[in-house]
Amino acid sequence: MMCSSDRCMTLKPLEGEPQGWVGAGGDLVLRSATDTLSLAQCGGAFYQIAVVAEKPPGGWFCIFGPPTTVEALLDPQLARARRLERLHELLARVQRGRGLERLGELGAAVALRWDAHRGELSVRRDMFGRVPLVVAVERGASGGRGAGPAVSTRPALLHPWREPSRVLWSWETFASANDAPLREDFWPGVERIFPGEERRWRAGSWRSVARPWRDGAVERAKRAPQSPDSERFAQLLARSCRAVEREPGLVYTLSGGLDSSTLVALARDGRSSAVRSASMVSARHPGFDERGGIEAMVQRWRTRHRYVDIGDPDLWTPQSANPDVEDWGPVLIWEAPYMRHFFREIRGQASEHARTLVFGFGADQLLFSAWPHYLELAAGRASVAELRRMLGGAFARRDLRESVRILGSRVGLLPLWRACCRPAEDPRHQVIEGWKWEASMRAFERYRRSTGVRLAFPFLERELWKEMLARTPLELRWGAGPKANLRQILHHRAPDCVTFAPKSGLFDEVVAQGMLRLFGPGGVGTLAEAPAAISPVSAEHLRRTRAWLRAGAPADRPYEAAIARYATSFEAWLANVRALDDDLTSPGT
Structure with a gap:
């Protein structure tokens, strides 16, 4: 009462x-x-x-x-x-x-x-x-x-003011409308109000100023309207995909999951029938199963889709890796056993003609896995014995370019030579450095010659990246990144039953932890020891991955993305509470 x-x-x-x-x-x-x-x-x-x-x-x-x-x-x-x-x-x-x-x-x-x-x-x-x-x-x-x-019902002071232990948010955060994660309270559905900000009476309640997409609660729950920029981006992407489709043989799309089906929908344009799609699924990674969303995409666009299981334990042992590859770090991901198995299964379902693989979101992550990049990383921090072993392997293979790359990265001449002779004029270099781009493309060309599978990157063309790197106010709602237009198209054209939760896909899992499972940790130049600037995972993710590997890499690891309930709800609340103040790398976290 x-x-x-x-x-x-x-x-x-x-x-x-x-x-x-x-x-x-x-x-x-x-x-x-x-x-x-x-x-x-x-x-x-x-x-x-x-x-x-x-x-x-x-x-x-x-x-x-x-x-x-x-x-x-x-x-x-x-x-x-x-x-x-x-x-x-x-x-x-x-x-x-x-x-x-x-x-x-x-x-x-x-x-x-x-x-x-x-x-x-x-x-x-x-x-x-x-x-x-x-x-x-x-x-x-x-x-x-x-x-x-x-x-x-008087309000409770749950957070007394204390000296902050991290960098405070600057005014650019609010000016660029990126304050949505800052306003998320510990309990969902509660909007945090910052001291000193302007509030105005809008639509029967007090609202924060300069947040245009939060003005209407009903409109916010709907799909985002299509803008001329995203329409132009979709037309450019569909045109490049149709150019790839004109290649002889079947066209396959490969990516993490949902985005590959989106790329198929953009490439088909309602008429093409030579497009197939394939996705990697694994019993070893239960938290990253996207079959439900992929099947919804396939049913909507009537695409012929195939799942390839890469969860065989024989594909995830270091003994099954390439014996010619040294154990100093991750090699090109195409040479991994599970990727060979994936391509072998794809080639087995069609004729012997050459296939074309069209890549979606995960392509730029794959560019970081080029072996010359990690070769230079390993040579830059290797000891004398390890450097002698690396040079001996390069001379034994009669690979003069690899030995020059090792010596040049050891003495520090390669970055200086690239800065003087290869200026970054391509807009794609703002996200990926040009030498990594060229090294990756050369590696992909070698892979095409050896396997007969052509790799195409339609969404990485120069015109598309000019469109992707031109930030507009509407892109701020989609993260203000270079893929904002692609995310908007995905969100607009996906069926209603598909939800876009902020979690990683199976492809990110393969890149981040599959490489560590194959080649590390402990070796020089591994992904876990790479600096944070070029690492595709965060420091906390690396810490948890190392702990998982030290435990023997059990197959039934409870991945973070799959945890919806904890053993005790109060313990989960305490874990979130302690994460606010404690250091993530402390042993008590």
């Missing part, structure tokens, strides 16, 4: 338990830990109280959920002392991690709700968006309206 004076909900005592209270609306359950540690359910949902007061002295009011989680506190088989110890441990970690020390002194708590649809915890709010507090009220102190604590 809502009170008119202080807008609070009075909690009535539970029958048979003088130390417990339940909300009149059936939305909150409290139990005292002094006498019993039993848990109750009210309204069909469990609620968590993050921090509670020690009233009466020695008693903690707390409840954990959801009821299906495996938590020591909820296990009725454990002793009561162990459950109380676990309760105090969790509460101590919460108070340290969120700066909630004063809530214990105030005798207040924050009510958290388990959102079954999202699969996570969310803060409980009233119809006005205010955070309620569970305030311990002395018996008889509430003016005779009832005994026990009450739920107050």
